[in-house]
Structures are given as structure tokens and as C-alpha cells.
Amino acid sequence: MNCLASTFKYTLGKPFIAKNLTRAMASFTPDTYKTLVVHVPKQFVVHVELNRPDKLNAMNHTMWLEIGECFDSLSENEECRVIILSAAGKIFTAGLDLSGMLSLGQEIAEQEDVARKSKILRKLITTYQKSISSLERCPKPVISAVHGACIGGGMSLITAADIRYATKDAWFTLKEVDIGLTADVGALQRLPRIIGNQSLVNEIAFTARKIEAAEARECGLVSKLYDDKESLLAGAIELGELIASKSPVAVQGTKKTLVFSRDHAVEEGLNQVADYNSAMMQGEDFLNAAMSQATKSPPPIFSKL
Numbered sequence: 001m002n003c004l005a006s007t008f009k010y011t012l013g014k015p016f017i018a019k020n021l022t023r024a025m026a027s028f029t030p031d032t033y034k035t036l037v038v039h040v041p042k043q044f045v046v047h048v049e050l051n052r053p054d055k056l057n058a059m060n061h062t063m064w065l066e067i068g069e070c071f072d073s074l075s076e077n078e079e080c081r082v083i084i085l086s087a088a089g090k091i092f093t094a095g096l097d098l099s100g101m102l103s104l105g106q107e108i109a110e111q112e113d114v115a116r117k118s119k120i121l122r123k124l125i126t127t128y129q130k131s132i133s134s135l136e137r138c139p140k141p142v143i144s145a146v147h148g149a150c151i152g153g154g155m156s157l158i159t160a161a162d163i164r165y166a167t168k169d170a171w172f173t174l175k176e177v178d179i180g181l182t183a184d185v186g187a188l189q190r191l192p193r194i195i196g197n198q199s200l201v202n203e204i205a206f207t208a209r210k211i212e213a214a215e216a217r218e219c220g221l222v223s224k225l226y227d228d229k230e231s232l233l234a235g236a237i238e239l240g241e242l243i244a245s246k247s248p249v250a251v252q253g254t255k256k257t258l259v260f261s262r263d264h265a266v267e268e269g270l271n272q273v274a275d276y277n278s279a280m281m282q283g284e285d286f287l288n289a290a291m292s293q294a295t296k297s298p299p300p301i302f303s304k305l
């Protein structure tokens, strides 16, 4: 099924009209990516799917690079206001592609000197870190929709998203210690801030134990559970549509402010948002939306951003 055809598999509401859809899809042909598929289920709602189902969406080198490329490109795409991240096949992801590590091992073995080996590895790690951070860098909200299992690198991926939904049969594991690795692409930095319980983070990071969906919901790793993948995607798209109907100036400013404020003191966060709004409150989105609220008129249609 190509991207455009697959767009019509969604049953939620009316499909957004074909002419606009074709325009929105123009930047994504079915072969844009080898490991991802990009759909546009509703206007301004872009759905990115991890797509190596035969390998349980294990994250190979191509996938690491493509995730960064895709989210960086969506950051600039005015047809995109919100992104849903899900995965094809049985599970969300089995984490790092372990077979790819064998060829990396050979490349490292070819270097004799430890400094040169370290240089290659550091470059690889920082490239993968930047790929994961592209979700957070992207000014558009990212909703991750997890089914089946989310393992290792997958945990780093979803913790860089803004909202996490899952199916009731999903499970999660910070698996890195089981492969002799310190998790290094974001989960150890972001998870404590998400669930706000350092003791629990330490426990799951030291043991690699499974976190079942109910526990993930209870500790705040995910905010909503669905019976199955179909209802999960429908719920994520419905949420995406709601967010996409709001002012993109306000939504993107809100994401920037939330991410900035998480990592800075309150005073610095207040300064950042004062700078942002001192420009944006002069814009048409604020004027039109405030006027429609004040006069109880229907909300405005916001221009592309």
C-alpha cells in the first residue's frame, strides 16, 4: 500500500479532502525513507511509522539517521502541525539493532589505537543522540503511540516525545544493562523528569525489568491506555486533530516554553516566554483567536506557519 492509499485506512471522521491531502503529501513519496513511512491522516496531522516489521522495528543505522532527517524536515514543513509516532507490525520497537553492532565491532577492530576507536564511537553516539533529540527540537508536538513492546532505544525515543499513549498490552524496558551498555541516547536524562520518581527510574534502569502498561500509566510514563492498536491510533489522531486546530504560533510557542522551562530556572523560563510573546502577541493568531473568544464566535482558521 503506498502512502496516499494508506491514508484512507483511517475511519475516524471524514477523510480530509483529496486535493489538500495530495499537496500535503507532496514532500513524502513512498520511498522517501527506507525504514519509515509517512502518512497524512488529517490536515496538518502527520503520522510517522517505524517500518521494519520483520525485524520488530529494531533500530538500525539507517533508521537512526532517518528519524533525525524526518523530524528535522517536519520541523520546517508548514503542512505539519502535529506528529504521531507509531510502528508497524507486532511491536513498537525491539530497540538497537544488535546485528548492526557486529559490523560496528569489525570497524572498531580495524583501528589499533584507543583514541581513534573512541573517536568513531563518540561520533556514532552523538549522531544517535541528535536523532532522538530531533523529536524534542521539533517545535510541533509529538504524540507517541506504543503497542506491543518498547525496548531500549525505543524508551529514549518515546521519552523525547511530548505525549505518550499506549495499548493495554504494551510493555516497556530500559534494556541496556542486559546488553552491557549504559543507556546513552536520552532515556536516563529524560525519564526522571517525566515520571518524577528517581527511585523507580533507578530501579528499572539497574534491572531492565519489564514495566507493564498499567504501571506505565500509574507512574506517568504514559498518559492514556487503549484496548488495541486501532483505537490507540484513532485516539492519537483525534488528539492530533484537536491540537492542529489551534493556533500554530501558540502551540509551537507552548512546546518551546515547556521544554525550555523544564531545563531552566523559573526566572529564565519567564524571560524566555516574555521574549516570545512580546513578538507573537502582535500577530494575527492572538488578535483573531482572542476576538473570537471574546465575542463567542467560532474559532478562526489559522494561517500556515
Ligand SMILES: CCC/C=C/C=C/C(=O)SCCNC(=O)CCNC(=O)[C@H](O)C(C)(C)COP(=O)(O)OP(=O)(O)OC[C@H]1O[C@@H](n2cnc3c(N)ncnc32)[C@H](O)[C@@H]1OP(=O)(O)O
Residues within 6 Å of the ligand: 054, 055, 056, 058, 059, 094, 095, 096, 097, 098, 099, 124, 125, 128, 149, 151, 152, 153, 154, 175, 176, 179, 181, 184, 185
Ligand atoms: C550507540 C547506541 C545507542 C543505542 C542504544 C540502544 C540500546 C538498546 O536498545 S538495548 C536493547 C536491545 N534489544 C534487545 O535486547 C531486544 C532483543 N530482542 C528480543 O529480546 C526479542 O526479539 C523480543 C522479546 C523483542 C521478541 O521476541 P520474539 O520471539 O517475538 O521475536 P524474535 O523471533 O526474537 O524476533 C523476530 C525477528 O526480529 C529480529 N530482532 C528482534 N530484536 C532485534 C534486535 N534488537 N536487533 C536485530 N534484530 C532483532 C530477530 O532476529 C528476528 O529476525 P529473524 O531471525 O530474521 O526472523
